[in-house]
Amino acid sequence: MYEQQLGLLGPCPACGAARPRYRGSVAPGSGRQVSFGSFRALLDEPRLLTLIGQALGLRPLDAERFADAQGRQVPLEDVHYALQGNADWQGALYNLYMSRAR
Template sequence: MPFQPLPGDQPSCTVQCPACGHRWLVYQQQLGLLGPCPVCGAARPRSMGSVVPGSGRQVSFGSFRSLLDEPRLLTLIGQALRLSPLDGERFVDAQGREVPLEDIHYALQGNAEWQGTLYNLHMSRAH
């Protein structure tokens, strides 16, 4: 499932290719999911940090993964997406098909209410 930002979201992080040095802006929630450099095709880029204010409610994939032991996140995934946990980072739909964790993250980030809930969970753990 391709990443779809919310209308208020803005690219807010700079990444740099370790091979050619090319830099580009990405959305915060794409950190940890990025593929190869668009210029030279080298390995995953390095995050250089935030450079532009975003919506303030975006949660990176890495931060999302670190919340998977949070019962309130599991409840959100179950109620909002109708998915059940198998173990750790694996979820299934009602037909028993495994749903990629990246798709779950994208779905939660693509709905303003769910994104806000995820952000609040992240912030309650971060502070």
């Protein structure tokens, strides 16, 4: 299980748990992943909202909901996954997380 998948609803490939809590190894060369729980805790950070808007073209609806340009709601898990799927966005998210953690 990658760190960004921890706590998400979905079967763990190793044990079948509904909400995995064990973190396996990170993708080679990455090491900058932010778990979904940590991502969720950053949603009050204006810089994260700016990143989501600039990178993904999404606007916040409320504390944990986003919409695309057509007004369709985008699941928070998809927002997190999209940010983790791009090295630059992943790095920006990681830096936001680390600046708060310090």
